[in-house]
Amino acid sequence: MARVGVFVCFCGANIADFVDVPAVVEEVKKIREVKYAVYYKYMCSDPGQQIIKDAIAQYRLTSVVVAACSPRMHEKTFRRAVSEAGLNPYLLEIANIREHSSWVHQKNKKAATEKAGDLIRMAVAKSIANEQLHEISVPVTKRALVIGGGIAGIQAALDIADAHIPVVLVERSPSIGGRMAQLDETFPTLDCSQCILTPKMVDVASHPYIELIPYSEVIGLEGYVGNYKAKIKKKASYVNFSLCTGCGACTQKCPVKVPNEFNMGIDKRKAIYTPFPQAVPNKPVIDAEHCNMLLKGKCGICSKVCEKGAIDYTMKDEVIEREIGAVVVATGYDLWDPKPYEEYGVGRFKDVITSLEFERMVSASGPTGGLPIRPSDGKVPKTVVFIKCIGSRDEAKGIEYCSKICCMYTAKHAILLHHKVHDSRAYVFYMDVRAAGKGYEEFVKRAQVETGTTYLRGRVSKIYKMGDKLMVRGEDAQLGQVVEIEADMVVLATAIIPYKTNPALARLLGISYDKYGYLSEAHPKLRPVETAKAGIFLAGCTQAPKDIPDTVAQASACAAKVCGIFSGDALKKDPMISVVNPDYCSGCQNCVQVCPYQAITTEEIPITRGSKETRTVAKINEGVCQGCGSCAAVCRSMAISLKGFTDSQIINEIVSI
Amino acid sequence: MIRLGYLEKNTFLEAVNKKSGANVLNCYQCGKCVSTCPVSSYMDYPPRVIMQMIKLGMKEEALKANSMWFCLTCSACSGRCPREIDIPAVMEAIRHIAIEENYVNKTKKVKEIRTFHNIFLDMVKRYGRNYELRMMAEFNIRTRNLFKDMHLAPKALLKGKITIGHEHVKRGKAIRKMYAMADKLEKSQKG
Numbered sequence: 001m002a003r004v005g006v007f008v009c010f011c012g013a014n015i016a017d018f019v020d021v022p023a024v025v026e027e028v029k030k031i032r033e034v035k036y037a038v039y040y041k042y043m044c045s046d047p048g049q050q051i052i053k054d055a056i057a058q059y060r061l062t063s064v065v066v067a068a069c070s071p072r073m074h075e076k077t078f079r080r081a082v083s084e085a086g087l088n089p090y091l092l093e094i095a096n097i098r099e100h101s102s103w104v105h106q107k108n109k110k111a112a113t114e115k116a117g118d119l120i121r122m123a124v125a126k127s128i129a130n131e132q133l134h135e136i137s138v139p140v141t142k143r144a145l146v147i148g149g150g151i152a153g154i155q156a157a158l159d160i161a162d163a164h165i166p167v168v169l170v171e172r173s174p175s176i177g178g179r180m181a182q183l184d185e186t187f188p189t190l191d192c193s194q195c196i197l198t199p200k201m202v203d204v205a206s207h208p209y210i211e212l213i214p215y216s217e218v219i220g221l222e223g224y225v226g227n228y229k230a231k232i233k234k235k236a237s238y239v240n241f242s243l244c245t246g247c248g249a250c251t252q253k254c255p256v257k258v259p260n261e262f263n264m265g266i267d268k269r270k271a272i273y274t275p276f277p278q279a280v281p282n283k284p285v286i287d288a289e290h291c292n293m294l295l296k297g298k299c300g301i302c303s304k305v306c307e308k309g310a311i312d313y314t315m316k317d318e319v320i321e322r323e324i325g326a327v328v329v330a331t332g333y334d335l336w337d338p339k340p341y342e343e344y345g346v347g348r349f350k351d352v353i354t355s356l357e358f359e360r361m362v363s364a365s366g367p368t369g370g371l372p373i374r375p376s377d378g379k380v381p382k383t384v385v386f387i388k389c390i391g392s393r394d395e396a397k398g399i400e401y402c403s404k405i406c407c408m409y410t411a412k413h414a415i416l417l418h419h420k421v422h423d424s425r426a427y428v429f430y431m432d433v434r435a436a437g438k439g440y441e442e443f444v445k446r447a448q449v450e451t452g453t454t455y456l457r458g459r460v461s462k463i464y465k466m467g468d469k470l471m472v473r474g475e476d477a478q479l480g481q482v483v484e485i486e487a488d489m490v491v492l493a494t495a496i497i498p499y500k501t502n503p504a505l506a507r508l509l510g511i512s513y514d515k516y517g518y519l520s521e522a523h524p525k526l527r528p529v530e531t532a533k534a535g536i537f538l539a540g541c542t543q544a545p546k547d548i549p550d551t552v553a554q555a556s557a558c559a560a561k562v563c564g565i566f567s568g569d570a571l572k573k574d575p576m577i578s579v580v581n582p583d584y585c586s587g588c589q590n591c592v593q594v595c596p597y598q599a600i601t602t603e604e605i606p607i608t609r610g611s612k613e614t615r616t617v618a619k620i621n622e623g624v625c626q627g628c629g630s631c632a633a634v635c636r637s638m639a640i641s642l643k644g645f646t647d648s649q650i651i652n653e654i655v656s657i
Numbered sequence: 658m659i660r661l662g663y664l665e666k667n668t669f670l671e672a673v674n675k676k677s678g679a680n681v682l683n684c685y686q687c688g689k690c691v692s693t694c695p696v697s698s699y700m701d702y703p704p705r706v707i708m709q710m711i712k713l714g715m716k717e718e719a720l721k722a723n724s725m726w727f728c729l730t731c732s733a734c735s736g737r738c739p740r741e742i743d744i745p746a747v748m749e750a751i752r753h754i755a756i757e758e759n760y761v762n763k764t765k766k767v768k769e770i771r772t773f774h775n776i777f778l779d780m781v782k783r784y785g786r787n788y789e790l791r792m793m794a795e796f797n798i799r800t801r802n803l804f805k806d807m808h809l810a811p812k813a814l815l816k817g818k819i820t821i822g823h824e825h826v827k828r829g830k831a832i833r834k835m836y837a838m839a840d841k842l843e844k845s846q847k848g
Contacts, residue, residue: 382663383662383663423665425663425664427661445683445685448682448685449680449682449683452667452682454661454712454713457686476659476709476713478686478705478706478709479659479706479709479710479713481658481659482658482659483658483659483660483661483713484658484659484660484661485660485661485662486660486661486662486663487662488663
């Protein structure tokens with residue numbers, strides 16, 4: 001016969017003010033199986049836990065009910081206490097009389113007391129049917145997959161690899177480096193982006209624990225934390241990387257010219273190309289969409305000039321598989337296309353450019369050799385107007401959120417303009433100046449005071465052409481007057497948006513994303529790098545717009561989480577998962593359909609022992625099952641039950657009230 | 658509408674900065690000076706707007722304003738300015754520039770304020786200190802408002818706030834020498 005102990009908590013005044021706890025205890029004592037019932041001010045405190053431990057020994061209790069706060073708060077605490085007293089920790093039940101009773105029924109103490117009594121009665125009834133359960137141990141594959149080779153992916157990969165854990169780094173473009181490689185200088189210190197990034201890129205290429213797979217995409221992920229299997233599509237590069245020496249003869253001789261994505265289309269690249277001089281790996285790839293040989297079967301110049309015979313036009317896409325234990329997603333960001341801003345002449349006026357185009361222009365390795373020039377006539381602009389919040393904070397044309405970094409990079413651009421063109425004059429139209437970060441406000445002040453950039457509060461209403469000048473009209477809200485600026489060039493600080501393939505990737509990985517396409521973290525404050533799926537983490541702008549310091553910090557946080565998973569040989573897991581009784585299973589596979597974690601497969605078992613004929617039954621993968629109970633609910637033949645929430649436990653609960 | 662464009666140098670800003678010793682570019686338009694200033698409601702442009710005009714090089718508008726003439730130089734604004742701009746010094750600077758370049762606001766109030774300033778300086782030059790009765794009389798005559806505040810005179814006399822005769826300071830000569838030096842300095846700067 002079951003011997004249940006009930007421990008009711010006051011939770012200071014949280015419960016005791018609205019529930020008559022002593023009366024509840026008296027009521028509970030009347031239940032036949034309850035051998036001991038007591039109340040205490042703080043059950044979770046050390047003396048409170050001691051009461052439980054002592055009672056288990058003294059009254060030879062077979063299960064324990066703690067009536068207190070939500071199991072989310074202290075279930076672990078009490079399980080530990082129960083197991084220290086020698087009882088199986090899963091023989092503990094929590095009756096949540098705080099969130100479910102005292103907090104929500106503060107206006108009716110009598111009803112709150114009655115409800116608390118009912119909740120405890122249910123927990124007691126359930127605990128009578130509780131069984132001893134044991135933690136599940138899942139083996140782990142100690143290898144991490146990092147998706148995206150920008151600064152986030154690079155940092156995460158290096159940090160994980162430095163802990164002697166093998167990393168597979170997958171990058172969709174021919175070189176790692178990402179957006180940061182396109183930047184000239186970085187705020188707020190104005191150190192050269194390439195100079196601080198390329199050492200890390202080289203580290204990735206030479207690290208013994210990093211397998212770099214460039215020009216590839218992840219196309220499938222199966223399994224569960226510690227035991228994922230990733231499918232990676234290696235796009236055909238038509239260049240044999242093991243033979244290629246990166247001499248560059250092919251890119252020089254190639255006759256086809258294509259707009260250069262890396263330079264935002266300002267100049268041209270060849271059909272066989274390396275994205276930029278410091279590319280890692282520094283091997284060219286053939287752009288199949290523009291190569292004459294691949295399209296028309298004519299040309300073949302690159303193959304002729306290649307001394308090593310590394311060009312292979314017959315190369316096909318290849319799918320490879322890697323077994324991994326954890327994933328870091330770092331797919332980065334894209335820039336919002338400012339086309340809807342017709343009033344600014346986007347697309348009509350050549351001298352209205354985007355911030356990343358300006359960034360490439362002022363970059364020493366950029367298409368203009370570090371000097372901003374007007375795309376219309378190639379002249380150096382003297383008066384430049386920068387407009388912030390293009391697409392950001394614009395519900396009508398763009399997106400609602402603030403892109404976070406535009407205030408800072410616009411200040412940087414104003415300073416860089418002054419550095420490159422000494423007698424230039426910069427105007428900035430802003431809505432707010434958001435410079436929250438170490439050294440950021442000082443940096444903006446530097447732009448305003450030292451370089452004399454004029455900040456005007458307001459959104460530009462329109463831009464029109466007058467001769468070869470652009471007339472920029474907006475309000476200076478500080479003066480309350482309309483301002484018109486005769487400008488040579490206008491730079492639009494376009495918003496940050498998630499990379500367009502994010503939703504597809506999220507579905508593929510089985511994680512969630514928000515309405516903009518950013519991948520969702522498990523908790524906005526307390527679990528900012530985890531996703532809802534165990535073993536998948538987020539770094540950088542794939543989760544939300546952020547600057548380089550925040551991105552690097554988040555990437556390192558991901559690495560710490562990954563190393564945590566790999567710290568032991570096996571992962572411990574709650575035993576509250578579904579089990580199938582194959583004798584009852586009819587093989588209808590309804591459970592396979594409803595399982596949100598793809599944890600259920602089928603297997604063939606003999607109809608009777610020793611029989612050659614087989615029948616199909618459901619099989620649950622213990623590592624994947626999260627214990628949601630959907631399968632148990634949908635099972636028609638009642639073959640599936642959820643451990644810790646068996647039918648008899650639930651029925652006991654219902655019958656008790 | 659304000660027209661802006663290429664400015665090789667914001668000469669107005671530079672002149673104000675040089676004269677005042679402050680850097681107007683430091684102003685980030687918070688408006689604390691405006692709400693601090695006891696007379697900002699009498700100005701046609703409050704101090705914050707004057708700062709913005711200087712930053713934008715709007716010389717004429719700024720110099721024609723009455724703001725700097727209303728400024729009492731009480732320094733409440735600069736005491737509270739988060740960017741530590743010496744706003745009274747900026748006001749003083751644009752008063753100077755307005756006089757030098759003939760932009761002085763032509764309204765009656767500003768004329769009266771300037772008359773008041775001039776009479777005060779004249780009193781100090783003559784007597785070494787203020788001679789209130791004569792100052793009041795002269796101000797009323799010059800502004801053609803003979804009986805202005807006359808009813809206050811008996812009370813002020815009884816309380817000793819004003820006296821019938823004037824007093825002399827001990828070293829009147831030294832004060833007149835100071836005036837001469839200031840004149841000389843002004844002329845040399847102009848030349």
